[in-house]
Amino acid sequence: MRARAKSRFSLNQWTTRRWSVAEAVDGCVRHGVEAIGLWRQDVAAQGLKETVELVADAGLRVSSLCRGGFLTSGDPQALDDNRRAIDEAAELDAACLVMVVGGLPGVVPGRPLGAISRDLPAARERVAEALAVLAPYAGERGVRLALEPLHPMYCADRAVLSTLGQALDLAEPHPPEQVGVVVDTFHVWWDPDVLEQIARAAGRIASYQVCDFLSPLPADVLLGRGVMGEGVIDFAPLTEAVAAAGYSGDIEVEIFNADVWAADPDEILARVRSSFAELIGE
Amino acid sequence: MRARAKSRFSLNQWTTRRWSVAEAVDGCVRHGVEAIGLWRQDVAAQGLKETVELVADAGLRVSSLCRGGFLTSGDPQALDDNRRAIDEAAELDAACLVMVVGGLPGVVPGRPLGAISRDLPAARERVAEALAVLAPYAGERGVRLALEPLHPMYCADRAVLSTLGQALDLAEPHPPEQVGVVVDTFHVWWDPDVLEQIARAAGRIASYQVCDFLSPLPADVLLGRGVMGEGVIDFAPLTEAVAAAGYSGDIEVEIFNADVWAADPDEILARVRSSFAELIGE
Numbered sequence: 001m002r003a004r005a006k007s008r009f010s011l012n013q014w015t016t017r018r019w020s021v022a023e024a025v026d027g028c029v030r031h032g033v034e035a036i037g038l039w040r041q042d043v044a045a046q047g048l049k050e051t052v053e054l055v056a057d058a059g060l061r062v063s064s065l066c067r068g069g070f071l072t073s074g075d076p077q078a079l080d081d082n083r084r085a086i087d088e089a090a091e092l093d094a095a096c097l098v099m100v101v102g103g104l105p106g107v108v109p110g111r112p113l114g115a116i117s118r119d120l121p122a123a124r125e126r127v128a129e130a131l132a133v134l135a136p137y138a139g140e141r142g143v144r145l146a147l148e149p150l151h152p153m154y155c156a157d158r159a160v161l162s163t164l165g166q167a168l169d170l171a172e173p174h175p176p177e178q179v180g181v182v183v184d185t186f187h188v189w190w191d192p193d194v195l196e197q198i199a200r201a202a203g204r205i206a207s208y209q210v211c212d213f214l215s216p217l218p219a220d221v222l223l224g225r226g227v228m229g230e231g232v233i234d235f236a237p238l239t240e241a242v243a244a245a246g247y248s249g250d251i252e253v254e255i256f257n258a259d260v261w262a263a264d265p266d267e268i269l270a271r272v273r274s275s276f277a278e279l280i281g282e
Numbered sequence: 283m284r285a286r287a288k289s290r291f292s293l294n295q296w297t298t299r300r301w302s303v304a305e306a307v308d309g310c311v312r313h314g315v316e317a318i319g320l321w322r323q324d325v326a327a328q329g330l331k332e333t334v335e336l337v338a339d340a341g342l343r344v345s346s347l348c349r350g351g352f353l354t355s356g357d358p359q360a361l362d363d364n365r366r367a368i369d370e371a372a373e374l375d376a377a378c379l380v381m382v383v384g385g386l387p388g389v390v391p392g393r394p395l396g397a398i399s400r401d402l403p404a405a406r407e408r409v410a411e412a413l414a415v416l417a418p419y420a421g422e423r424g425v426r427l428a429l430e431p432l433h434p435m436y437c438a439d440r441a442v443l444s445t446l447g448q449a450l451d452l453a454e455p456h457p458p459e460q461v462g463v464v465v466d467t468f469h470v471w472w473d474p475d476v477l478e479q480i481a482r483a484a485g486r487i488a489s490y491q492v493c494d495f496l497s498p499l500p501a502d503v504l505l506g507r508g509v510m511g512e513g514v515i516d517f518a519p520l521t522e523a524v525a526a527a528g529y530s531g532d533i534e535v536e537i538f539n540a541d542v543w544a545a546d547p548d549e550i551l552a553r554v555r556s557s558f559a560e561l562i563g564e
Contacts, residue, residue: 104514110498118516124474153435155472156497156514166474190437192406192448215438216392219501232386232438234400 009276010035010063012209012254013042016265021046023265025054031269035061035250037209038092040085052091063250064146064182064207065094071130072102072123072160082134089143095249096146096206097138098182101127101161109157109222123160128170131179139178146206147171148182151190153221164188164197171204180206183242184254186213186225189233198241205247210235210280211255218258225256228275235279251280291558292317292345294491294536295324298547303328305547307336313551317343317532319491320374322367334373345532346428346464346489347376353412354384354405354442364416371425377531378428378488379420380464383409383443391439391504405442410452413461421460428488429453430464433472435503446470446479453486462488465524466536468495468507471515480523487529492517492562493537500540507538510557517561533562 011033013024021042028036036055043051043065055062068085071078089097103109104123106116117123131145138145147167150159161167164181171179181204188194190213198205212231217224228235239251253272260268293315295306303324310318318337325333325347337344350367353360371379385391386405388398399405413427420427429449432441443449446463453461463486470476472495480487494513499506510517521533535554542550 107497107514113497113512113514116514118514120471120516151435152433152472153499153503156495162472163474189402190434190444192445213438215389215395217435217503221435221499221503230395232389232395232398232400234402 007032007034007282008249008251009033009273010037010061010250010252011269012037012064012066012252013039014066015253015255015260015272016268017261019265021051022054025058025060027265027269028060029058030266031273033269033273034059035063035252037064037066037252037254038062038094039066040088043088043092048088048091055092061250062092062094063252065089065092065097067098067100067148068134068145069100069159070102072126073105074126074129079130079133082130083137086134086138086141086143090141094143096144096180096182098146098148098207100148100150101159103155103157103160107157120155120160127160131170131174135174135178139175144177144206145179146182147179148184149187151187163191163193164201165193168197168201168204176203180204182207182209183238184209184211185233185235185238186211189213189238195237195241198238198245202245205242205245207252208242208247208249209252209254210239210276211253220258223256223258225254227255227260227272228253228279239280251276289314289316290531290533290563291315291555292319292343292532292534293551294319294346294348294534295321296348297535297537297542297554298550299543301547303333304336307340307342309547309551310342311340312548313555315551315555316341317345317534319346319348319534319536320344320376321348322370325370325374330370330373337374343532344374344376345534346378346380347371347374349380349382349430350416350427351382351441352384354408355387356408356411361412361415364412365419368416368420368423368425368427372423376425378426378462380428380430380489382430382432383441385437385439385442389439402437402442409442413452413456417456417460421457426459426462426488428462428464430466431469433469445473445475446483447475450479450483450486458485462486464489464491465520466491466493467515467517467520468493471495471520477519477523480520480527484527487524487527489534490524490529490531491534491536492521492558493535502540505538505540507536509537509542509554510535510561521562533558
């Protein structure tokens with residue numbers, strides 16, 4: 001008999017980035033966390049089979065596997081890599097495989113521009129084409145792809161998918177159990193259409209991720225994510241809209257932040273749980 | 283008799299930021315530039331009356347005055363300051379007064395967060411209310427307010443207006459000669475709806491500003507603007523859409539960039555003119 005209600009808090013592994021998979025699983029157990037979001041490279045470092053066992057032994061749900069995607073180049077190798085990511089997500093029984101679709105072909109995050117394509121509509125079309133191949137493959141393995149719109153400041157180098165509306169348009173041709181969307185507060189809070197699009201996303205929300213948007217942004221804008229309450233986001237309307245759209249799954253805290261990464265992971269986990277309880281829910 | 287076709291290239295003064303108004307006017311004459319976008323603080327430093335004379339003597343058009351706005355706090359002093367900006371735009375016979383509407387109340391660009399409001403819809407509502415006061419005032423003086431949607435990365439600290447669609451919604455209750463919009467390639471290039479919204483903006487485009495979006499972004503994201511061709515933007519579809527929407531006014535080159543500001547302004551002006559001729563138009 002379980003005395004308490006299920007906790008929906010999930011630790012995205014990169015919030016406590018110094019921890020290996022084994023350490024993060026231990027941390028979750030120690031802090032009474034029931035779900036974890038895993039990253040492929042850390043799973044590979046731990047070993048896929050061992051990760052499956054660690055997670056099962058700890059009784060954790062895997063709220064997501066990060067990440068597939070990077071589909072804009074049209075490179076067939078990218079499809080192969082995504083098939084492997086889908087296989088891994090199936091092994092881990094992850095609630096979804098997060099898809100960061102990729103930026104303009106040739107643009108490498110953090111590097112000076114070399115030969116690139118500036119054809120944004122074509123890059124988006126490559127994503128739609130790849131999805132038509134990958135969605136059935138995922139469906140056959142019981143894996144749900146979760147399209148993640150990224151903040152428009154990452155349009156060139158990480159994701160040509162910038163709004164929830166766009167993600168839903170892209171998901172629409174596919175069954176909801178094959179292709180869903182991620183609502184990540186950091187990426188969507190600014191969008192004047194966000195509440196309307198969250199409502200439209202009913203049945204398609206595969207993951208709800210929370211963290212704050214810092215102001216001013218740090219020098220590396222990738223690390224502009226903060227603990228909830230330390231930035232500019234009003235979480236309540238977003239969390240309510242996600243609930244009203246019928247999403248009742250785990251809620252991942254995913255924070256990329258140099259100070260958070262430098263701190264003691266146990267302290268960080270305690271801090272984000274407290275902030276989560278105050279600003280997000282139980 | 284003018285032998286050549288009118289040139290639509292306009293130098294936004296902050297592209298050659300080291301130049302005073304007098305120096306920028308001289309530079310325009312020297313380089314055969316017919317139009318200039320001015321900034322209020324530089325005009326004040328030169329003197330409004332003297333600026334009017336300098337510009338008239340040089341035969342320059344003033345394609346915009348930057349900038350009014352910062353209306354989200356609901357502070358009545360902000361309205362007074364905007365009335366002064368409108369008066370100045372009238373004196374200068376500027377084609378428009380660019381409006382950067384302001385971020386979340388209390389958020390100061392570049393400063394750590396103190397007491398702020400996180401109520402984004404309320405901040406947007408303050409802008410609509412202020413516009414209802416300022417638009418008729420501008421109309422009486424023959425000044426057109428130009429609402430500028432800023433890239434979503436500035437939503438917290440500079441403009442709660444993030445998309446062209448939102449700017450058009452905000453402009454809609456007002457006559458087009460009182461309230462128009464700015465299309466700035468840097469701010470809108472990522473938007474999946476941008477071409478559709480530019481078409482919708484027919485009759486409302488008060489200014490077309492061009493510069494590139496750099497990748498990676500520099501440490502201060504405000505300075506992520508580059509000379510056309512040095513970043514990720516495909517200019518042709520945007521320029522064609524703006525033309526198809528009927529805009530035939532000046533096209534301002536506005537570049538905030540530490541390297542550009544450090545270089546010799548004459549060289550910069552020659553370089554942006556050449557890049558403009560190649561990527562934008564005559």
